[in-house]
Amino acid sequence: MHTAPKLDFSAPDGAVLETPRLTLALSAEAKADATPGHQRRPTSDASQATPAQLAPAMPALLPVQRIAAWLRGALPGVLMTALSLGLFIAFWYFATKYRWDIYIRFTNIPSPGDVLANAANLVHSDKFYHNMWVSLRRILLGFGIATGLGVTFGLLIGQYRFARGLLLPIFEVLRPIPAIAWVPMAIMLWPSNETSIVFITFLGSFFPILLNTIHGVNSVDAVLVRAGRCLGANELALLRQVILPAALPHIFAGLTIGMGVAWVSLIAAEMISGQFGIGYFTWEAYSLIQYADIAIGMIVIGMLGLACSGGIRLLGNLLMPWLPAHANRGRA
Amino acid sequence: MIPLVNKDSTTGHIRIEHLGVRFGRNSSAVEAVSDVSMEVMPGEFVSVIGPSGCGKSTLLNVVAGFVQPSVGTATVDGKNTDKPGADRGMVFQQYSLFPWLTVRKNVEFGLKQQGMDGSHRQQAARTLLGLAGLLAFENHYPEQLSGGMKQRVGIVRALATSPQVLLMDEPFGALDAQTRVVMQQILTNMWQRFRISVLFITHDIDESIFLSDRVYVMTSRPGLIKAEITIPLPRPRTPDMASTPEYLAIKHHLRKLISEESLKAMGGELKDGGLGGFTIEVGPHGVTELI
Structure with a gap:
């Protein structure tokens, strides 16, 4: 050479x-x-x-080329997703069509066609929308109160030793008890069925929110608190303008988990002691031998839960525009 | 409202008398600062320099109100510094901007605590940011700024509340050498404009000479004042001055003082050959790498 x-x-x-x-x-x-x-x-x-x-910059692409490039990138993913869901529905279809009975039994399970037909009817049913609305209202109330109390107590417990000593033992004792275990007690505690279901929903989401808020406060960079004090912030201003925003990413992690547990608790509570609500609808369908409605109830519960988590993620992005995740949101 | 004019040079008098700080209790107590007396006159720029762990940051934290003295007193204009407040602006070594606030809102933070209304706040913050050449970045989040810019915002934020004194804890320690020189010049400009008293902590000899009217040298553990040196170099100072005989003489003197302390901090003694029987000579190019 x-x-x-x-x-x-x-x-x-x-x-x-x-x-x-x-x-x-x-x-x-x-x-x-x-x-x-x-x-x-x-x-x-x-x-x-x-x-x-020194290679020259890529020449600008035409819009058509750009769409084509995007399709080339996205198409395999879309196809795989369609294939995956198609496989699941095909399995469901054949299992119910031939009424498989191999220890697991598909004898009484509604077919995809049954579910679709019933769904077409329910779209016109006011009662069904009422059930959805009642469940959503319970979630909004229970989860909303849990957010208010969980964040407030979390900030106090995280920031003040006295609050920690006084309150944390109570919460530590109550925390291992699943919200559902509270159902009989809740019925006795609260004047109406409605309030006891909201209470169960509240309990489910309260602890994840509380614990994540405490964790968030504990991991606030000490130099930010000192900077706040140097700039003349009093205790309340420090809590609201420094510690709360600094803990916000952790708080939102708690809200996401809390929303999931809130739905779990709500559906169980509705099935046990409910009147109205989508959990009650699903359980009632079983009692009334309307098996297709069971599947519809399940699907709607899943979609509502998904929508609620999406709402929290959206709110988080709106409230925390400084996070780098926000900038990449379009691509993610 | 907007602190653009030179303030009267009678406020901003830091006075530290026989100050001692001990951490821990009884036998396990560590004496971080011992019998330190020093003074920063109104409008004066004073540096404290010393090896790592000599208690110079503790000293600053006493003046800031974060650490309570075990003995002695620290006052600013006759007032005890027992808790932090907006009369003493502080710039930290770590970037301490609030990441959830834009650059301008960071600067407004202190004014908001004073109850100034939104439009005045915004006006004051914009004026200050303009002085520091940061107005174009007023709506950026700190994460989007370089290290030097973050620290400039930190200085502007500390000055926004018109404090009597500015306390700086190795503020340029995390910056690269070029940025640091630029920042030193910016700081000098701001200091001359605001005529504010500055207590500046550093372990960089050149930095302390370039910036200060006076330099205190601290010993390592327990930290006490070993020497007080006046820097007679005229202002405005330029980087070219670093090659004048005057500058070099001061630098040599400071380096010698600090080298002794660094060695001592590492367990060696100069005179009695404490490092395994070897005698260590401290020359102009001697053990300065140990700092």
């Missing part, structure tokens, strides 16, 4: 670059050349890197 022509070749390329890089590249070449009979080390081959860096 001839080294001298290579050095000549690198010069015009390097000349376009800023000077330090050029001298570096040249001196590395020179050193390699200065050693007679010495094999060129790959590390000294700086001239090969320069043409790549």
Whole structure:
């Protein structure tokens, strides 16, 4: 391999670059050349890197080309998703069509067609929408109160030793009890069925929100609190304007978990002691041997839960525009 | 409202008398600062320099109101510094901007605590940011700024409430050498404009000479004042001054003082050959790498 022509070749390329890089590249070449009979080390081959860096920028794409490129990128994913869901529905279809009974029994399970037909009827049913609305109202109330109390207590417990000592033991004792275990007690505690269901929903989401808020307060950078104090913030201002926003990412993690548990608790409570609500609808369908409605209830519960989590994520992005995740949201 | 004019130079008098700070109790107590007396006159720029762990940050935290003295007193204009307040602006070594607030809202934070209304706040913050050449970034979040810019916003934020003194804890320690030189010049400009007293903590000898009217050298553990050196260099100071004989003489003197302390902090003694029987000579290019 001839080294001298290579050095000549690198010069015009390097000349376009800023000077330090050029001298570096040249001196590395020179050193390699200065050693007679010495094999060129790959590390000294700086001239090969320069043409790549000088490559012209990609020409602007036409809109059509851009859509085509996007399709090429997205299509395999879309196809795989469709295939995956198609497989699931096909399995459901054949299992119910041939009424498989191999320990797991599909004898009474509604087919996809049954479900679709019943859904077409329910779309016109005011009672069904009322059930959905009642469940949503319970979630909004229970989860809303849990957010208010969980964040408030979390801030106090996280920030003040006295609050921690006084309140945390109570919560630690109550926390291991699942919200559903409270159902009989709740019915006795509260004047109406409605309030006891909201209470169960509240209990389910309260603890994740509380614990994540405490964790968020504990992980606030101490220098931010000191900066706040130096700038004249009093205790309340510090709590509201420094500690709360600093803990917000953790609080939202708690809200996401809390929303999931709120739905779990709500549906169970509705099935046990409810009147109205989508959980009650699902359980009632079983009692009334309207098996297709069971599947519809389940699907609607899943979609409502998904919508609620999406709402929290949206709210989080709106309230925390400084987070880097927000900037990448469009791509994610 | 907007602190653009030179303030009267009678406020901002820091006075530390026989100050001692001990952490822990009884036998396990660590004496961080011992019998320190020093003063920063109104409008004066004073640095405290010393090896790592000599208690210079503790000293600053006493003046800021974060650490209570075990003995002695620290006052600003005769008032005890027993808790933090907006009369003492502070710039931290770590970036301490609120990441959830834009640059302008960060600067407004202190004014908001004083109850200033939104439009005045915004006007004051914009004026200050303009002075620091940051107006174009007023709506950026701190995460979008470079380290030097963050620290400039930190200085502007600390000045916004028109404090009597500015306390700075190695504010340029995390910056690269070039940025640091620029920041030192910006700080000098701001200081001259606001005529504010500055207590500046650093372990960088050049930085302390370039910026200060006076430099205190602290010993390592327990931290006490070893020397007080006046920097007679005229202002405005330029980086070129670093090659004048005057500058070099001061630098040599400071370096010698600090080298001794760094060695001591590492367990060696200069005179009795404490490092395994070897005698260590401290020359102008001697053990400064240990700092």
